[in-house]
Amino acid sequence: MNTELVAGADREQAVTDEVLASFDGTTDPRLREVMQSLVRHLHAFARDIRLTEREWEAAIDFLTRAGHITDDKRQEFILLSDVLGLSMLAVAINEPAVPGATEATVFGPFFVDGAPEIPLGGDLARGAAGTPCYVSGQVRSADGSPLAGVRLDVWGADEDGFYDVQYPGDGFAGRGWLRTAPDGTYRFWTVLPTPYPIPHDGPVGDLLSAAGRGPMRPAHLHFKAAAPGHGPLITHIFVAGDPYLASDAVFGVKDSLIVEAEHHTGGAAPDGTRPQGVWTSMTFDLVLVSDDVS
Template sequence: MQTPSTAFAAEPQNTTAQQAVEEQLIRNVLRSFEDCDDLRLKQLMQSLTRHLHAFIRDVQLTETEWNKAIEFLTAVGHITDDRRQEFILLSDILGASMQTININNETYGDATESTVFGPFFVEDAPRIDNGDDIAGAGAGQPCWVEGSVRDTGGNPVPNARIEVWEADEDGFYDVQYTDERVSGRAHLFSDEEGNYRFWGLTPTPYPIPHDGPVGSLLKATGRSPMRASHLHFMVTAPGLRTLVTHIFVRGDELLKYDTVFGVKESLIKDFEQQAAETPTPNGRDLGDRTWARARFDIILAPAES
């Protein structure tokens, strides 16, 4: 039986030959993509090969670990459907989503910063008029949100399409319920002066879905599934860069611990609490309910930036 010192001493004798075998395999894989006509795809696949093999060699990945990884990715695929995107969750908790956004949305003047898209956007959300309510049957404190949409030159952007979506106070988006409800989401358009306004719900913290493989990974690594309180926006207008972002609630204890790394200082906003007797901006009667209000002025970068 070898002692640890004997095993360690013997290792260098095979290092050169072993490295040669490993490096030859990498060259073979890289060469296999040489005839790819799509130069961008060729670049992506060859770079992925180099980084993937570097990781495998760096950690000395075992066959058992490799099989576990395959089982994990298979489980991620099995739980993904048209209402739940577990691959986006995985990308989010690894910071890959946020890093891709950073790379593709470089700072441009004072344009509003982007952040993660998230897995719960749904096409064809209902249209509302300015001043209407997106909450529907969603539970939570009413919140008045208003602001303007402008370009980096300070010019108003009329008719910008503003998609908004959020979780209810129980931490669920409408698509997570089984009753086909549509709540906490809508789209509206900025008016002729570039202004917009709507009623929603005061954002509250909630966990990302953690009953699947991504949740198991977070638990195994001692990480929380919690997201800081936020409200999603996607804003589009001709000739301007599409903005995908959130606004976050100032004072939320989770701002430094957002599990998808989506918080940016410029996106933290004041959600001012209002007493029940405070008149609402559009005369809505909330009875004896308290409410909140927030302002989010949006600045869109040029499309070519």
């Protein structure tokens, strides 16, 4: 037996044991559970890869840069969680398994509080560039009953793949919220989503490049639904046929969320208006889970 290796292993375990013991007196049992599990796994990871001090310093620098680039319009730590699949794992762990319920997906870093309310059937695009898109559907409970007055927050990128918060200024475009009708239906105009790269000019982009991974997300539109007596839902609808559906940088695609975008030229839209030129339409129903099962 190599006594030096045994001594080294004992020394390493002694460090872990001492840190674990430091949390023994934590009065919040959940915090104690979380922190001690984190220490065990983090220390095991360091031992598993035989972490060097130079690599540890590089990791600290990476996290420092992520903090410096984060502001009220960009959340680099959400991006990091997304590209590591941690965001989708958290969704999978917490999503109630209810047949027929709309599947959840990542929140993403571009939600903004204070978006404007639009009327049912209104224009959520608010000047965002792109092909007009009429989006409609119904919000129901898992038992099939329509849900009236549900708040739907919706946000998406323009035809160049940028969200409003990525442009100078404080205006809102491609973003807003509305409430469902008495029969649970909703409808609004926006612009057809297009694929785009997640912000990759920071440390997360450096990580993707080093790993030989791409930054692209398939075209999608974000939904956040909140209804009394039901759990919140955060999801997307993805445009069928998008070339990045199988390689989403944040692993957010689910087959049930892929929707056909129908293309039209002229003619009458479902709301009776007559758009000029090319326009599109998508239909998607959202099914929410009641609190007693979520």
